[in-house]
Amino acid sequence: MAQFPTPYFLVDEGRLRSNLELLKTVQEQAGCKILLAQKAFSMFYCYPLLRQYLAGSTASGLYEARLGKEHFGGETHVFSPAYRPDEFEELLQYADHLVFNSPAQLDKFAPRARAAGKQVGLRINPECSTQEGQAIYDPCAPGSRLGTTLANFRPDQLPLLDGLHFHTLCEQDADDLETTLRAFEDKFGPFLKGLKWLNLGGGHHITRPGYQVDRLIGLIRRLRETYGVEVYLEPGEAVVLNAGFLVASVLEIVHNDMDIAILDTSAACHIPDVLEMPYRPPLQGSGEPGEKAHTYRLAGPTCLAGDVIGDYSFDAPLQEGDTLVFEDMALYTMVKTNTFNGMPLPAIRWRDWDGKVSLVRSFSYQDFKTRLS
Numbered sequence: 214m215a216q217f218p219t220p221y222f223l224v225d226e227g228r229l230r231s232n233l234e235l236l237k238t239v240q241e242q243a244g245c246k247i248l249l250a251q252k253a254f255s256m257f258y259c260y261p262l263l264r265q266y267l268a269g270s271t272a273s274g275l276y277e278a279r280l281g282k283e284h285f286g287g288e289t290h291v292f293s294p295a296y297r298p299d300e301f302e303e304l305l306q307y308a309d310h311l312v313f314n315s316p317a318q319l320d321k322f323a324p325r326a327r328a329a330g331k332q333v334g335l336r337i338n339p340e341c342s343t344q345e346g347q348a349i350y351d352p353c354a355p356g357s358r359l360g361t362t363l364a365n366f367r368p369d370q371l372p373l374l375d376g377l378h379f380h381t382l383c384e385q386d387a388d389d390l391e392t393t394l395r396a397f398e399d400k401f402g403p404f405l406k407g408l409k410w411l412n413l414g415g416g417h418h419i420t421r422p423g424y425q426v427d428r429l430i431g432l433i434r435r436l437r438e439t440y441g442v443e444v445y446l447e448p449g450e451a452v453v454l455n456a457g458f459l460v461a462s463v464l465e466i467v468h469n470d471m472d473i474a475i476l477d478t479s480a481a482c483h484i485p486d487v488l489e490m491p492y493r494p495p496l497q498g499s500g501e502p503g504e505k506a507h508t509y510r511l512a513g514p515t516c517l518a519g520d521v522i523g524d525y526s527f528d529a530p531l532q533e534g535d536t537l538v539f540e541d542m543a544l545y546t547m548v549k550t551n552t553f554n555g556m557p558l559p560a561i562r563w564r565d566w567d568g569k570v571s572l573v574r575s576f577s578y579q580d581f582k583t584r585l586s
């Protein structure tokens with residue numbers, strides 16, 4: 214993988230297709246529709262491939278909605294905590310389903326959406342946290358702005374609604390969905406009868422080995438039978454889980470109590486979730502610190518002291534110019550990159566079914582400069 218200038222993202226068609234095959238099976242067996250959450254992955258180069266398997270895309274606002282409409286096709290859904298009046302007319306050109314966050318947003322925008330022939334939904338908050346210690350990713354955390362709680366729900370608005378939406382999970386299995394559904398049905402079940410659809414949001418880690426796929430399928434079938442609704446899922450991660458890499462090189466080795474390798478990729482600029490989430494990305498051929506003979510801290514070339522990817526061990530000492538391949542780098546990476554410190558953006562490459570690697574996009578000084586003035 215070192216024959217190309219680093220750093221670059223590499224997305225693998227074979228791995229992507231195997232995720233998509235599983236998602237297609239879920240759609241067929243559960244009788245539901247699955248959408249790509251573009252916030253996790255917006256590499257529109259492969260949207261035509263994804264569209265062969267998925268029913269459409271979902272967006273967090275105007276630009277993603279436009280990208281989904283223009284490049285993905287199928288159904289285009291959108292959810293925003295608060296829509297902008299000056300964007301709404303344009304948004305109506307792109308979106309088929311508009312999900313609102315609050316009764317006030319419904320009052321403000323739903324009549325226009327309905328008049329334009331769109332499907333209208335309300336995001337509800339079932340107030341059921343199933344995540345441990347990750348409040349930043351928990352829309353049910355106390356004080357959350359995301360979704361309408363039962364106390365704020367207005368049954369008089371039901372005539373404005375085609376469906377309900379909730380999103381509460383993050384990298385979770387079907388048992389957590391089941392727990393959430395219990396809370397959701399207790400509170401909102403009676404309102405669902407008579408509506409057309411229920412969107413279960415994202416966070417379903419369906420393509421992770423060991424995920425309880427049959428349990429998910431059973432839950433969806435039961436929802437469809439009990440309430441007579443169409444069911445949507447809108448995963449981001451599960452679509453591209455383990456389907457991409459970030460290939461980087463060692464620029465320099467320094468020593469300060471430990472060996473530190475400075476790479477040509479940066480946690481802060483290229484994998485910001487490493488710092489935000491935080492997590493330690495998998496790295497091919499490496500071990501935990503101390504597991505193999507040579508341990509290094511892998512760090513970025515920016516000025517940020519905390520621009521550290523993590524501590525890893527290797528069988529042989531690292532050398533300047535060595536290639537390192539970080540795994541599971543398709544999700545929440547390209548969509549979050551930035552050029553802090555004037556860092557170049559990684560190129561985007563594609564490995565097709567036959568193993569042939571092509572350059573999809575490279576970036577230059579202009580991409581840094583044009584955002585700034």
Ligand SMILES: Cc1ncc(COP(=O)(O)O)c(C=O)c1O
Nearest residue numbers: 250253380414415416448449450
């Ligand atoms: C409303 C909504 N839908 C879908 C997703 C996608 O979630 P994931 O990538 O964890 O599957 C998110 C993620 O934040 C979300 O907020």
